[in-house]
Amino acid sequence: MHFSTSHQFKAKVEIMFVWFFWSLLTLPEATGTNAGVNVKLTQKGLEYGRQIGIASIQQKLRTIHVPDISGTERVDPIGKVQYSFTGMQIVNLGLPQSSLGLVPGTGVSLSIDNAFISLHGNWRVKYLRIIKDSGSFDLAVSELSISTTIAVMSDDTGRPSVSMTNCAATVGRVSIKFHGGASWLYNLFSSFINKALRDALQKQICPLVADSIADMNPHLKTLNVLARVDKYAEIEYSMVASPAISSTSIDLGLKGEFYNIGQHKEPPFSPTPFSLPSEDTSMLYIGVSAFTANSAGFVYHSAGALSLNITDDMIPSGSPLRLNTGTFGVFIPQIAKMYPGLMMQLLVKTEKEPILTFESNNVTVQASSTVTAYAIQPNSTLSPLFVLNLGGSVSARVYVTELKLAGAVTLNEIYMSLAKSYVGPFQVTSLDNIFKMILKVTVIPKVNARLEEGYPLPAIGKMQLVNTQLQVLKDYLLIGTDVQFKG
Structure with missing residues (x-):
């Protein structure tokens, strides 16, 4: 890509x-920590x-x-x-x-x-x-x-x-x-x-x-050693070791780790060492590891930001499937009998941080979540219907826009199992299509809107990236770019 x-x-x-x-x-002094982001000049x-x-x-x-x-x-x-x-x-x-x-x-x-x-x-x-x-x-x-x-x-x-x-x-x-x-x-x-x-x-x-x-x-002094991302996260670009200076290039390692704002808690995984290829057609090469991306997932999961309440007004008006007990009653008859004519609400939240994997020309995301379904009573109280374990994978497209790394995801497949039912037993597989549709029209657009905003790359002052190319390689993204400065 x-x-x-x-x-x-x-x-x-x-x-x-x-x-x-x-x-x-x-x-x-060098900290001895492996780099999440490598840079070659x-x-x-x-x-x-x-x-x-x-x-x-x-x-x-x-x-x-x-x-x-x-x-x-x-x-x-x-x-x-x-x-x-x-x-x-x-x-x-x-x-x-x-x-x-x-x-x-x-x-x-x-x-x-x-x-x-x-x-x-x-x-x-x-x-x-x-x-x-x-x-x-x-x-x-x-x-x-x-x-x-x-x-x-x-x-x-x-x-x-x-x-x-x-x-x-x-x-x-x-x-x-x-x-x-x-x-x-x-x-x-x-x-x-x-x-x-x-x-x-x-x-x-x-x-x-x-x-x-x-x-x-x-x-x-304008180097964004600690770059604020949003209300949940910031990313640190401090050095983890002294630069390696050879006769042909300067190579250095940056921490490249996301943290919750004001709480620098380390994730339960560490960066894997990686080296940039010996290319020299661009002025600058930046390698962003899977560790950096996964530390973002850890941060947003820890902050409770990877959850979403889905209501019927989030589903396109032209869709024949509605988020109510009538629609779900077709697949789970006891819902329609116990809670006739009520609107529903779904709470989707991650159970653990999502895992991103970089392979040649391919980015995948594995996510494990739960979906809790509620019937909305006339007095607005929520009556739980069932809880599903939801797993799945998405493909991601990543790109550089200005001084940010951005992306978009598409849903590949989902896997569901029943964690708990308040309406009696039912066949979970009957809900595959309806949940895939709901995720595609509600969750994925929300995710893509955030990914489109991008995440800051290391930069100084009014630095601009020119003639930028991005490759997905084994375990990291390689950005090759020339540089100019805005006056």
């Missing part, structure tokens, strides 16, 4: 830069992050402020020469070559080569006490290189934070073209401004790169 979507957004550079660090979050994803990150750093470097430079030098045979270089502004800056690398088991390295900066400024000199001269100059810095290492850690909320651990910036060549003034002064200026500019640039570059990396942290 596949679902694809294509949304195009113009993204802010600062927001987009953070996305490839989303998969680097880690907690201070591929080389394609890292390349996207590199492009956006370089754009962010380039914007930050454009804010470099080159201070005015002044001083006095003795020049034979003139004597003392007072000089100043003022108003230096960056007019062009480029980072044409860069690479983002994974250091297995360690972190992320970023290198920039053959960068260039062009500046324009003014010069002024005074010598022989009374002679003044001035003009402008253009300065080109080339063969500029920057290398840095980015560390990832966890803040006190379990969300990721990033920082620069080391940085080196090297200015290669500096060339100057002067305009105006006496030409004999130019060689004098060249040596002064060359050294001064190197020092000024090399002092500012690494702090600005560090600022650019630190700017990601407010966006990383």
Whole structure:
């Protein structure tokens, strides 16, 4: 089964830069718990992050402020020469070559080569006490290189934070073209401004790169570590271990477990370890295990949310089968005799949590419930008629919509047995067709309406999934997607 979507957004550079660090979050210590959700960030994803990150750093470097430079030098045979270089502004800056690398088991390295900066400024000199001269100059810095290492850690909320651990910036060549003034002064200026500019640039570059990396942290804090689903449930996406960093991808495990709101009670089953395939056609792969889906069933069952009162007004008006003692009296005559002409009500509720199974291209759900039938007396009191044990299976279709995993189910078959009768013995098999119809027109639509609302996937900020595909594999769902950020 596949679902694809294509949304195009113009993204802010600062927001987009953070996305490839989303998969680097880690907690201070691994818990040893198996993951319910696995995530793989591929080389394609890292390349996207590199492009956006370089754009962010380039914007930050454009804010470099080159201070005015002044001083006095003795020049034979003139004597003392007072000089100043003022108003230096960056007019062009480029980072044409860069690479983002994974250091297995360690972190992320970023290198920039053959960068260039062009500046324009003014010069002024005074010598022989009374002679003044001035003009402008253009300065080109080339063969500029920057290398840095980015560390990832966890803040006190379990969300990721990033920082620069080391940085080196090297200015290669500096060339100057002067305009105006006496030409004999130019060689004098060249040596002064060359050294001064190197020092000024090399002092500012690494702090600005560090600022650019630190700017990601407010966006990383938007990670939905605990995502509210509805009034019953929330899902936790905290890390269960440190990320596994290889030379080609970043793999990490998220808890991926549903809980009742405010009550983090563990279910009577645990995640089964699973690994994502080595695919790399998408930026990001998310594997959602059957454990995650089944923890949802456990939560909703525990909350009593998997129950439904069915009344006649929920059955289509055109149906010949009505929820009254007359209809059921055809199959169970004693009902019509004991409770003639009364409307009925059915209470369907789960006896234990439903179990979802993922097989190749197939999702099935096994559910065990009871159905209690009541006759509604004229004074609205309920008289119990019988209790049935109801089992069955449904097929499910799952898909991704925006940042949610959604689905729909269809009823395959049901199995019934009599648990208790208040009207005497009867043949349960005679009710197969009527109950299958009732479930199809009442219970299944309610279930599908909730499934259509979807359940949140792990996300940062205004992240959007693009070109998304979903596959049902053995024991988990595999979502392959590209990523964009809404500005």
